[in-house]
């Protein structure tokens with residue numbers, strides 16, 4: 098059972114990578130942007146990881162993970178850096 | 181008339197074999213079938229159906245006005261199915277002209293178009309003339325990957341149905357979980373498999389002689405595929421379960 102599950106996972110990764118264009122820097126650009134947004138709100142402890150996978154229904158599951166020391170304090174939304 | 185293109189992206193996965201065998205089974209079921217060889221220059225449908233020595237006119241002759249489309253048709257060696265041979269030269273074969281020829285077969289129940297490999301002009305020409313597509317893949321990852329690309333391209337054509345046939349499946353390897361099964365491949369590609377054709381040495385052997393005998397293990401798989409196509413159903417013959425129809429997962 099494990100073998101086909103591994104083959105299937107590898108195939109799914111290849112198809113997802115083909116579609117989201119990871120080769121063209123899509124992943125690094127997206128990760129950089131997400132990291133920028135999150136670091137406005139959190140004192141980040143680890144680099145942000147973004148995983149994109151396509152589910153059986155064709156939809157994309159996007160998982161963002163990282164750890165932070167603390168939540169940044171700010172008074173109004175104007176304190177947040179603008180892009 | 182239903183116009184179905186058999187395509188794949190990757191070469192050598194069995195488009196011509198599936199086109200010929202599906203056409204024959206539909207003809208045996210009593211349907212009027214014409215196969216159109218869309219693989220201009222690298223045509224092989226004539227050899228697979230063993231009509232190569234009886235070809236008088238080809239699609240270029242039809243376009244040049246040397247004959248009518250139905251005069252160029254050659255009857256299959258094994259069934260009532262007709263074949264429109266392809267030409268060596270594609271200069272006259274615009275997508276529009278090709279579609280015109282296909283549309284002239286209005287009195288047939290099925291026109292099945294054998295698409296060339298790749299996604300260039302020959303692909304566009306063949307797909308533009310069809311209303312439905314059958315995408316062929318094998319369980320190999322590179323064939324599945326190319327099938328996925330082709331499925332993406334097919335979305336920009338006005339097709340009423342797109343389905344999948346998985347060819348060259350090794351039931352023993354699928355049973356041992358060493359090869360992806362048709363249901364898994366269908367799930368990866370988000371397209372229902374309507375045919376699962378096992379790897380069959382008799383295809384290799386008898387195709388060289390122009391006809392594959394009924395005793396071939398692939399024969400039942402082709403019958404089930406033809407029934408699906410004829411009935412617009414999506415059940416498939418599951419070679420690993422040894423059941424005639426597997427339920428779609």
Ligand SMILES: Nc1ncnc2c1ncn2[C@@H]1O[C@H](COP(=O)(O)OP(=O)(O)OP(=O)(O)O)[C@@H](O)[C@H]1O
Nearest residue numbers: 191192193194195196197297348378379380383384
């Ligand atoms: N189920 C099968 N079992 C064993 N051999 C097969 C099977 N299907 C096809 N083949 C063999 O695979 C080879 C390629 O098949 P075929 O010519 O139909 O592919 P194709 O997709 O039309 O190729 P091309 O892209 O060059 O047009 C042939 O030699 C054929 O006999």
Ligand SMILES: [Mg+2]
Nearest residue numbers: 195196219224
């Ligand atoms: Mg071919």
